[in-house]
Amino acid sequence: MSSSGESTQRMFQLKTDPLTGKSEWVVIEEDEEEKTTPKALLATTSYLDMLNDTRRNRAYRHAIDNAVTKPCHVLDIGAGTGLLSMMAARAMGLTDRKGDSSCSNGKVTACESYLPMVKLMRKVLRSNGMDGKIRLVNKRSDELEVGSDIHSRADILISEILDSELLGEGLIPTLQHAHDNLLVENPLTVPYRATTYGQLVECTYLRDMHDLVNREAELSDGIRLVPSGMAGVLGVKKQQQFAMHCDALKEEIKLLSEPFKVFDFDFWKRPDSSRETELHIKTTNDGTVHAIISWWLLQLDSEGTIFYSTEPNWIRRPDDVRELQSSSDSSDNWCDHWKQSVWFPQSLDLHVLKDEEVHLHAFHTETSISYDFKTLNEKRQVAHVDACTDDFQIALSPERNALYGDSSWRRLMLNAIEKALRQRIDPLCLVADDSIFLAIAIARLSKSSNVIPLFPGLGKKGLQYLHKVCAANSFTMDRIETISKKDLLSTMQDSHQRKINLLVAEPFYYGNDNALPWQNLRFWKERSLMDSILSKDVLIIPCKGLLKVCAMYLPNLWRSRCCLKEVEGFDHSIVNTTLGACGDLPLTEESPFLPFYVWQCGETKILSETATVLEFDFSKPMSSCSGKTPIRFRESGMCHGFVLWIDWVIEAEDNPVLSTGPDNRNWKQAVKLLKKPVEVKEGEFSSTEIEALFDPSNGEVILQHAF
Known part of the structure; x- marks a missing residue:
């Protein structure tokens, strides 16, 4: 055309x-x-x-x-x-x-x-x-x-x-x-060619993102999401690399090898669909291999004079490979379209000694690169028996996997569940989201409870998973009711039927990893639609949501999202509105809310106090709500935008709170970039007013501010 x-x-x-x-x-x-x-x-x-x-x-x-x-x-x-x-x-x-x-x-x-x-x-x-x-x-x-x-x-x-x-x-x-x-x-x-590289690393957080087996072994709460001998039943997706800004973990990473070359891909000739290679890597430190961090180097010309790399900042490139330098400093190199990749070994206890030779089998398909480890001392590689097929496996995001192994989070949720169950003689519990953790916890903690997991995203796979792990968690499937939301409403609206007296959610929706924080209010919508089958004294966990906001310095994210003018001599200003740019927008235009792990957004700094701008009361059906609050600046600097998140109030009496703010690596926040950065001053009278509105008809939040 x-x-x-x-x-x-x-x-x-x-x-x-x-x-x-x-x-x-x-x-x-x-x-x-x-x-x-x-x-x-x-x-x-x-x-x-x-x-x-x-x-x-x-x-x-x-x-x-x-x-x-x-x-x-x-x-x-x-x-x-x-x-x-x-x-x-x-x-x-x-x-x-x-x-x-x-x-x-x-x-x-x-x-x-x-x-x-x-x-x-x-x-x-x-x-x-x-x-x-x-x-x-x-x-x-x-x-x-x-x-x-x-x-x-x-x-x-x-x-x-x-x-x-x-x-x-x-x-x-x-x-x-x-x-x-x-x-x-x-x-x-x-380009002419691309070369992929890797590096062995030890990092506690990267371990937490995939090693739920060993983390659960250290816990005494009795919940086993991954029982012994069932390592494949739940976890991050096997043989997959995950994009991540690894520079954010620089201070926590221990390098266990020098960078090693993996594959060349030549654009100028027809590539093979798959290849494999054996790599012999000499370790540079004692440690445990928790991940392979990988990146690629793009050679754009056949002469080998023009390069672009996605390497982390700690890499020193060979003298014969130099990029064309931009006029901006190195801190401007942060971008979000290309990150590093993280690959998690299936062996969870791969210990190495300095100067040991690690044998790594690398292979690629048409769409991915994977690895298998072998060491000279095969006994050092601890393999977990996988008694499950892929049909039963639930693949979680690394962040959700890390959360499920977090002892503080589990203790918070379990304490709330135990307290709620003590207040119910004959509990009929609805798990309104995809929380397999809460479904197992309720069935295990109360021998008299009946549990109805809606599992809107997991569906039958979630129920198959519960069948697999029920015995290891000391409950039987006869207490798990499998019924669709539609059938649940039609059968329970009879006045003689028992009513649901405990409704719980994390909240978590399978496959919804790129959601804005308030899009997890879906369980509030479910609670509203099922109001007729809830008992008058129903307990709801969490009972409230607090929409929090703070002002932040976000120079790298701002530069990556700011309005375009000329790009290498070509006018691109016409794309700004459509692509959701920030900076120099017309008065009628607003930049969109963007979901980000703020801790991975390059250089950042919180400039203000944290304020609550909206309260969501889950004891009542969903409704619109609005709020207005000042936020005072505690630091001087350039404000590029506001970061928003939800703090979940788990239960009303003691008000335990699960915060999903910038300090929590396992949840994404919403970022609202300003039309133009504003310089702010620390001081008692230095503040801005924030006003927010939640619209239940479309699930959107509208934010206004005045400096």
């Missing part, structure tokens, strides 16, 4: 209501003159962060200028806003408005499958006078056909289809199809 467009297309986007979990398909029309791209679809993506990455943009520009030196056919796969396509067109002279005939044979084809981004790219091309210079095709690259979608095979491939692990966005199958069907023999490519 050319940029002028021939026929109207439509795309179906899945939209989920955060308070009900129900999904519906929303139609997005291609006709951009009549409709605009919905902001919500793109505001939480990584496009803005990527376009603010000056190191990335500069490296691509230099590499494209070096590769595109004469008229040719350039194919850009995953074109996004069209930045790389415009760079190629400019390098070929296609931006010459006088129509230089020497460039008549040059052409650029931009391939982008995501319709909202296609619509945005058209606007960018038009604003830069490039809409007639670049052919835009709204298809997946593996759907392109030479002769219809593109005129001929391309001489040069430009692509940026990399994730933090490198392979997760389909790099290998994309390159395979391109070399087979879309490129000339021996094409030029930008």
Whole structure:
């Protein structure tokens, strides 16, 4: 399809209501003159962060200028806003408005499958006078056909289809199809090659994120989420790498090896679907291998002069590998679209001695890289027997896994459950969310309780899990009632039926790891819908939620999300509203709430006292609520925005509170960046007023502030 467009297309986007979990398909029309791209679809993506990455943009520009030196056919796969396509067109002279005939044979084809981004790219091309210079095709690259979608095979491939692990966005199958069907023999490519590296590390927090077995062995509460011999029943997903800003853990990490090279991936030739290699790594310290931290180095040109790396800050690169330096200092290198990756060993007790040789088997599929350990002393590798199949395994996020092994959190929840059960002679308990911990705890602690787990996300898998671990936790499945919410409402509305007298939640919804804090109020919505089947004296855990707010210094996050102007000479100001930028926005525009682990957001500092701006009372059905509060500054500095989270009040009498604020690594907070940073002063009379409104019809929070 050319940029002028021939026929109207439509795309179906899945939209989920955060308070009900129900999904519906929303139609997005291609006709951009009549409709605009919905902001919500793109505001939480990584496009803005990527376009603010000056190191990335500069490296691509230099590499494209070096590769595109004469008229040719350039194919850009995953074109996004069209930045790389415009760079190629400019390098070929296609931006010459006088129509230089020497460039008549040059052409650029931009391939982008995501319709909202296609619509945005058209606007960018038009604003830069490039809409007639670049052919835009709204298809997946593996759907392109030479002769219809593109005129001929391309001489040069430009692509940026990399994730933090490198392979997760389909790099290998994309390159395979391109070399087979879309490129000339021996094409030029930008990038030219990518190399992955790894390093053995010891880190208590990284251990906590995957080692629930040993952590439970140290606890005396009797709850066993992973009973002996069932290591595979629950935990982080096996053979998967997890993206993380590892620089935030720098002071807690003990390096156990030098960096080691793992795989090369050449873009200029057809890659293999899978490979494996044996690595022999000499350890540099005594310790326990809790994880492998990995990253990649991108060589963008064939000469080996232009590089980009996702390495952590503690790495010293060889003298013959240098990046193009940006004008900003090294602290500006923080970005969120590419992080490091963390791989957790299946062996939980891999102890090593300094100067020992560790044998590491590395292998990759089309989408991921994994490892297996072997040591010279095989007895040192402790393998846990896995009595479960993948059908029963529940894969938690590393953060949830860490929380489930946290003794303070477990004690807080168990104390509240025990206290509630003592107040109920014949407990009928509803677990309103996906908390397997609470379902097990109630069934174990009360021999007379009946437990109804809704498990809206886990479904049958959650019930299969309970079957597996019930005996190890001293309860029988005859006390677990398996009934859907719909059937529960229809059967219990009879006045003679028992009413639910204990409703609990963590709250936790399986697969909802990227939620804003108040989207976990879904259990409040469930409580409201089931009000007719709750007893008059029902106990609800947690009983309240307090929406907390503080002002913060967030320079790295701000730079990654700020408004765009020119990006390597191309005007991108038109994308700011759609991509949810902050800074220099029109008065009518607000930057969106973004879910982040604030502790991983580069340099940060809390500037104000923490204030409560909203209270959610779960003893009553869900309703709108509003609040207003001043927050006083306790530090001087530049305020980039506000951070919000919910403190869960577990039970009313003693008011024990579970805080999910910036100091809690296992929960994401909501970040609201300002239109412009504001310098604030410490002092008794230095404050700002915050006003918030919660709308139960859509689950959204509206925040206003006045300095």
